[in-house]
Amino acid sequence: MKAIIDCNSFYAACERLFKPSLLGKPVVVLSNNDGCIVSRTDEAKALGIKMAGPYYEAKEILKQHQVAVFSSNYHLYGDISWRVMETLRRLCQDVEVYSVDEAFVDLEGIPVEEMWAFGLHLRNTVEQWTGIPVSVGIAPSKTLAKVANHIAKKNKVATQCTVALLTPEQIRHALENTPVGELWGVGSRSTEKLRYLGIDTGWKLRNMSREWAQKNLGGVVGVRLIRELNGEPCIDMKDPLEKKKMIATTRMFGKPVYTLPELKEAVATYTARAAEKLRRQFCAARVISVFVVTNDTGGAYNYDPRSRGTYTTLPMASSLSHVLIAHAMPLIEQLYREGSKYLKAGVMLSGIVPDNAIQCNLFEDPAGRHLHELMKAVDNVNFSMRNDMVKFAASGTRRNWKMRQEMRSKRFTTRWEELYEVK
């Protein structure tokens, strides 16, 4: 049996943690750049505020109902997430952190009749230790556990936020009442197709044949989905030590950028950030790609973004910020066209290898250890002090393009100077 533990309205719940006066009140959290709404409490949902809807469109309703609005505060959410996951690791042996607010756990060894009670125990302990409310879904496969979790979230009071689908009847009933589009792994494209074929519930999809899925539902992906719906676990628990295969840092600009120097500053900054992430997992990258998003054809009301990118392969994998920046600069110069209006830029690192297994190039001077020590020192300073306390000159100092975050709460748990104050 597998369980998924999913925090309820996670970002909004983190904000409430330090503003208890907001309990029972509508709260929303915005994406970077204060662009869209990415987290809503139940009270906000009840007002009809849409998930991932643009902030400016919802501004009126938000104001009208005095909804508390926050810019996203990733330092805070990251730290609270870590506390939730640590709690789960104390209570279960096999925990797979699936995202910032979700984890799968393997319930191997727990008797079926105690399953639900154990789920409730997880839920209560996490809430008691961290203050974050979660929902628990339990079932034979990850996909079915997700279905159970959905049901728990929709009926918080009746289920105590804990649902276990253990018998064939329970599973059938749950799937009959789940629209296909709500299933994990069925996105908008497949939903449209399935609806057209008259397959509108999870139960109908479960009863399709594997051959059919192979042909019509994305090959092996579809077959796996059908098997999972039949209670056959095919999506394994992932190894927590696995390293990322691609690392990206991309951002929308706070306001449009027109000049090459500004664009270069931004790309240098993102490259340095991506390199930091790379070093954190003790890896180096061989491929660096840069892309930009422009909006040229658009008039005032015409949002028509276009994306362009290019990449280069390094002679030798590297995790050194200045080396990666040096390779990124020609790429952005290549992409730049005068007169374009730039909305966004991004850097992606791939061809990732462990940094103790770098293939040396015959013609490249293997950089001395001291450069890696330098990077370590820079990372330490930046981690323990303010972000970017030490940075590369190419990253610029003016940073007109930096994102907007007008309503960010304090980083209560990760910065001494922002500790919560009790008067």
Added chain:
DNA sequence: TCTGGGGTCCTAGGACCC
């Protein structure tokens, strides 16, 4: 005026090899 950021996995098709 204004619509996020960071990932994974899979497939098809081309280049190339013997």
Added chain:
DNA sequence: TCTGGGGTCCTAGGACCC
């Protein structure tokens, strides 16, 4: 005039997730 069969590796792009 005729031109195989079986592979591997790589890339671009699609679909999906939170």
